[in-house]
Amino acid sequence: MTADTRERLIESAIDLVLTSGYQAVGVKEICQHAQVQKGSFYHFFPSKRDLIIEALNRQWARHTQLLLDPVFNESIPPLDRIVKMFEVTSAHQAHLQKTYGRVFGCPFGNLAQELSTHDEPLREKLTLIFHEWTAYIESALLEAVTLGELSTNVPLGETAQSVLAYLEGVMLMAKTYNDPFLIQRNAQNAKLMIQNTII
Amino acid sequence: MTADTRERLIESAIDLVLTSGYQAVGVKEICQHAQVQKGSFYHFFPSKRDLIIEALNRQWARHTQLLLDPVFNESIPPLDRIVKMFEVTSAHQAHLQKTYGRVFGCPFGNLAQELSTHDEPLREKLTLIFHEWTAYIESALLEAVTLGELSTNVPLGETAQSVLAYLEGVMLMAKTYNDPFLIQRNAQNAKLMIQNTII
Numbered sequence: 001m002t003a004d005t006r007e008r009l010i011e012s013a014i015d016l017v018l019t020s021g022y023q024a025v026g027v028k029e030i031c032q033h034a035q036v037q038k039g040s041f042y043h044f045f046p047s048k049r050d051l052i053i054e055a056l057n058r059q060w061a062r063h064t065q066l067l068l069d070p071v072f073n074e075s076i077p078p079l080d081r082i083v084k085m086f087e088v089t090s091a092h093q094a095h096l097q098k099t100y101g102r103v104f105g106c107p108f109g110n111l112a113q114e115l116s117t118h119d120e121p122l123r124e125k126l127t128l129i130f131h132e133w134t135a136y137i138e139s140a141l142l143e144a145v146t147l148g149e150l151s152t153n154v155p156l157g158e159t160a161q162s163v164l165a166y167l168e169g170v171m172l173m174a175k176t177y178n179d180p181f182l183i184q185r186n187a188q189n190a191k192l193m194i195q196n197t198i199i
Numbered sequence: 200m201t202a203d204t205r206e207r208l209i210e211s212a213i214d215l216v217l218t219s220g221y222q223a224v225g226v227k228e229i230c231q232h233a234q235v236q237k238g239s240f241y242h243f244f245p246s247k248r249d250l251i252i253e254a255l256n257r258q259w260a261r262h263t264q265l266l267l268d269p270v271f272n273e274s275i276p277p278l279d280r281i282v283k284m285f286e287v288t289s290a291h292q293a294h295l296q297k298t299y300g301r302v303f304g305c306p307f308g309n310l311a312q313e314l315s316t317h318d319e320p321l322r323e324k325l326t327l328i329f330h331e332w333t334a335y336i337e338s339a340l341l342e343a344v345t346l347g348e349l350s351t352n353v354p355l356g357e358t359a360q361s362v363l364a365y366l367e368g369v370m371l372m373a374k375t376y377n378d379p380f381l382i383q384r385n386a387q388n389a390k391l392m393i394q395n396t397i398i
Contacts, residue, residue: 020316021313022223023220023222023223073273080285103315109312110312112371112375113312113313114220114312116302118223123375124315127376130375158233161381161383162385163366165371165385169364169369169371170364171361172312173364175316176311176322177326178315185361186364189392192397195395196394
């Protein structure tokens with residue numbers, strides 16, 4: 001039952017904080033949602049921040065498994081993986097909108113926006129996640145160079161970071177306009193941006 | 200003194216909420232910062248939301264006056280205005296970092312990220328601001344087409360929205376990495392993205 005309680009707290013943090021925001025949700029609400037006594041919370045996590053770091057680890061593992069690994073796949077030409085990443089993200093946000101009425105945007109981008117200026121450990125955690133995400137993109141770009149589909153002049157690390165920034169930006173706009181297809185409309189643009197990058 | 204009290208509340212909201220977030224700052228803190236009795240607050244604003252809408256109006260007026268109007272200027276070739284917008288944003292965020300130690304990112308993007316899923320009036324206010332910002336970019340693109348510097352095949356409205364999304368995305372990354380120059384490194388890319396947009 002102990003492991004199960006910890007699990008429920010992590011899943012509740014994903015359900016509440018990773019959709020509504022860090023400040024908007026208190027430990028009390030997380031405990032209520034998880035059906036856990038508030039006193040037990042601190043047995044499992046020293047602080048709300050520690051729970052959120054675990055929730056981010058869990059959500060990132062899911063994100064790579066469900067969204068990134070199927071896209072960054074050898075069977076797809078490397079630059080088309082980038083297009084596919086935008087399309088899959090669009091479809092996922094459309095699914096969230098259909099289920100909950102809202103485009104939620106990126107759980108990592110949302111927390112980065114909210115917390116980067118005032119929680120250093122969470123900011124650092126989020127930079128690590130963005131680094132790993134950038135590495136997925138960069139490996140596709142490297143493969144494109146190896147296959148002769150991308151100029152050797154393209155700076156791979158910086159371009160990969162630009163692609164992720166672009167995806168985060170279109171997710172923010174999709175969230176603001178509550179329009180998931182805004183992400184899909186920018187998919188081909190992302191590929192073109194890579195192909196036309198200059199040093 | 201009455202007008203002055205209202206002013207101080209608006210300026211305090213800009214100082215606190217537009218940098219730290221909506222949920223992170225309460226009416227009590229805004230009143231303390233403004234040196235206004237909490238009872239007086241509701242004489243001027245029916246709710247915190249109403250104050251924030253006024254603060255957004257004020258901040259948007261400043262943003263256009265200080266950042267956009269000097270850049271979207273006839274003396275600058277139209278597509279270079281886009282590059283300049285990224286560069287000026289980078290310099291502004293570098294100034295904030297030098298003064299406060301932090302890249303704060305976009306005050307409008309920050310609130311859009313935090314509030315779009317759970318405050319409909321504020322979401323609508325922010326979409327209006329993004330619409331006006333997009334119109335600045337679109338007018339530059341139209342001028343570029345008129346001057347023969349951009350293909351007539353480029354869809355102006357959608358491309359202008361993509362440019363703003365890209366700028367919002369690089370501001371988010373700059374905030375997360377606390378690196379204002381990340382914005383500048385993407386300035387030329389934004390121009391190339393426009394020139395290579397396909398329908």
